[in-house]
Amino acid sequence: MLLSVEKLFKKFGGVVACDNVDWSIGSGETQCIIGPNGAGKSTFFQLLTGRHAADHGRIIFKGGDISRLPPFARANRGIAMKPQTLGVFPELTVEHNMRLTLQRHMSGAALRDAIEARLADLDLAHTLNRQARELSHGQRQWLGLGMAIGSNPDLLLLDEPTAGMSTAETQRTVDLIHRIGATGTAVLVVEHDMAFVRQLAVPTTVFHQGRIFASGTLSDIETNLDVQRLYLGKQGVAKLRN
């Protein structure tokens, strides 16, 4: 296993946001986490990156317990995240945003070329010297994605990567995720949008009230009546049947 968590637990005041979760992902594997708003998906990510410290439980990454390491040390071991809040620096230029990720791995002309190449890949080459806040929401999503991928992580965490994207952009993101998966990077995606999850078609875990409610292949999940009732409501069930 690349990463496994054991009995991971986190409470915010009275709210248990992560309730004794056991979960794992193998190298190069792509998985999905779904669940209603407030289910604890983003909290789970932030426990993995170290933004929040777990109350108890263990996080084993590449054979070592990282649950006491500060966020930067986890990042340097190969965990990268695109947060739900995009994770770009709005006041910095697009070039600086990309540079921040890439300058940790290269320098000089190689760095400059890599920045341009990555931005061209994301269709952002023409925005090089613009401040990130001047970009459209979709473009900022792409930039945030590009920054997360830029460090060539072993585990990539994507929190709602297609929020605010058009159908075409969503499709490109699906392709991108498949492409990253093919390079040997493990990818964990949190999503809200069922259409996207269906396009992705990877093993899926359902979170509810901080717990793992169900997990399995996408079709297991889709045919699970409890999941339908919980996550999608009555209309959702009807939608799923169509």
Next chain:
Amino acid sequence: MRELLNGRIEPGKGPVFWIVGALLVIGMLFLPGLVGRYTLLNFNSFLLMVFLATGLALLWGFCGVLSLGQSAFFGIGGYAYGIVAINLADSPWASLAGVAGGIVAAVVFAALLGWLTFYGHLRGVYVSIVTLVVTLVIESFLNQTAGPQWKIGTAHLGGNNGLGRFSGAAENIPSLTIPTGGGNSLVISGSSPTFYYVLIGLIVFTYLLLRALVNSRFGVALAAVREDPDRAETLGYDIRLLQSMTFCIGAALAAMSGLLYVAWGNFITPSVFGVTANVLPVIWVAVAGRKSLAAAILGAVVLQWGAQQLAISGGEWALIVQGALLVLVVLLLPEGLLSLRQQYSRMRDVRSSSLKSQSRQG
């Protein structure tokens, strides 16, 4: 190298910037020939504060840490210079040893305070409060060191009268002194043209060095720490280390000003740790624009000069006017006067693009 100087982060760039800057420096070189010794003495006291101001700009404008206690390092640098130099009074190296002692003492103290503050996960206004409280504590401590038992070697701390012969002590704090070999020394008094040229040289050198620093990968990382420390950390940056390092650099610069101040005037009192002394650099940097090193330099010199003109004509009004200036700038131009230029160029862009679209329609 060119990239480091002409920069990604520091806003001043382009041929006009460099030509105006070079002309300004060259023009400054003629000043000692044009003014009297008293004016030069004054001007030297303004120039020596530039290091304190650029250190604060680096820390606040580039790294996002507003220290209200830079005077702690200014004062420690100054006191350490005095104490070391008094103790080595017989050696030709007394003054230079004082310079080294002042910077080392301030950096060691900053490393300790920075470690406690940043590794204690303090942020924002809490850092400002801690730094201010620390400097005020040092002030009250030194104020009660009048008794004869408060001696470090031959240096008597002197309570609120401070250190040096002006405070009534027997020992004098030496001016900047450079051994020139054969038992001779060059003594550079605070009112001398040589002191002035040394300051100009040090300012140009420090400016170029800091410019290269903020435009380097370290500077790009600092910008990220300033904008969003948590995100910077998940990108793999050790933000507490970056903040502590910047804090130490800012402290070294403040100490530089402090020890030059003592070498300039041959005395120092605990009032250099006081509230006023801490707020003034914040005003210079905030008014001029904290995100530019050049603006911080100009702000420090011009505002000190302006305040002195006011003080000559109107007594205590100078402080009130400067305070009002700070409030106005914070309310109207949070990024300082420098942002006027950016707003102007943005307006010009908008106008030219709307003109273009009009002509396209027409």
